[in-house]
Amino acid sequence: MVFQPGERLHLGAEAEVWSGLWMGRKAVRKIRRKRGWRHANLEKRLGFRRLLSEARLLIRARRVGLEVPAIWDVDLDGGTLVMEMLPGKPLIEVLRDENITLEQITSCLYNSGALVRRLHRLAITHGDLSTNNILVDEDFNAYLVDFGLASIDYEIERFGIDLHVIDEILGASHPSIEGAIDIFLKGYLDEESKLGPAKDQSGGVVPTAASVMKRLEQVRSRVRYHG
Ligand SMILES: Nc1ncnc2c1ncn2[C@@H]1O[C@H](COP(=O)(O)OP(=O)(O)OP(=O)(O)O)[C@@H](O)[C@H]1O
Ligand SMILES: [Mg+2]
Known part of the structure; x- marks a missing residue:
């Protein structure tokens, strides 16, 4: 075509x-x-x-x-x-916009976290969860692109790594937005409460939002320890 x-x-x-x-x-x-x-x-x-x-x-x-x-x-x-073609622009640009309000920052981070949880509930890990690969539209709805490194997973590690990647990026490239990752993670956790336990997928059981959060903590301390 x-x-x-x-x-x-x-x-x-x-x-x-x-x-x-x-x-x-x-x-x-x-x-x-x-x-x-x-x-x-x-x-x-x-x-x-x-x-x-x-x-x-x-x-x-x-x-x-x-x-x-x-x-x-x-x-x-x-x-x-x-x-x-999706509407909107990369989250990295939205967060760098000087005219954005705290409320708007909160909604795009929260919505991004919720969307990542919905992806994880399908047993899909993204593999490259950067603020370039999340798009945000005028109403601060989030979209995901760039599935070149995504995979079907049931092992908790790659779920935790997804959260760790966005954690590091939010900390490094947007240090002025305090607690950005916590808003993202609140969206991630709340989505699970809203939707109830994830359905089993054909290949197994998806780790719960709470268990992925716990894994994130482990990944963080591993990284701190090994530098
Ligand atoms: N469907 C889409 N709608 C709107 N914009 C898109 C879409 N797909 C990609 N883009 C834009 O193009 C950018 C690059 O696309 P993508 O992330 O898929 O490439 P990439 O695999 O990261 O490339 P590279 O790794 O070489 O940098 C995205 O960050 C996004 O801004
Ligand atoms: Mg990309």
Whole structure:
């Protein structure tokens, strides 16, 4: 299907992201960049696998109504995904906006935490939970993108790591927002109280929000201890 490119939104080490139109709808195309230094064949297989896994997990999350982009086209050979363009901008930019109020900061962090819990309840860990990969719209609703490192998990460790990654990033890049992580974690915990215990998934039992929080504490003290 034809994607009509608009402008380049992002040029990273792994991917290039363009805005544009697909079937008349606002879309983005993510192209996995080829990296010369890897063996061409291996590169192809790894690229295939990651792209396929990204598409699969986004579809899985979207199917049950999570705020992630709908996937509209996958081209494994070309290494591209075409997906719905989400509204809003990255959380990192929202938090750096000088005109944002404390109340608005609170709602976007809280909503982000709640959304991450809903993702975890599907046994999906994100794998790269940075403030670049959370988008926030005008009403401070949160959306998740970039599932290239996401996976299906039942072991608690990767759930804890997800929270630890966002914890470190909020502490390092937004130190002026005091207690940012606590607002995020309140959203994470409250979501579980609202929704009740998570349903068992096909592969097993998802760790509870409370147990993931406990794991976060362990990861934190491990990091403190080992430096
Ligand atoms: N569906 C979407 N709607 C709106 N913006 C998007 C969408 N997907 C990605 N973006 C924007 O493009 C940026 C980069 O996309 P993404 O995070 O998927 O690439 P990446 O894997 O991080 O690339 P790299 O690792 O090379 O930096 C995001 O941070 C976001 O700002
Ligand atoms: Mg990203």
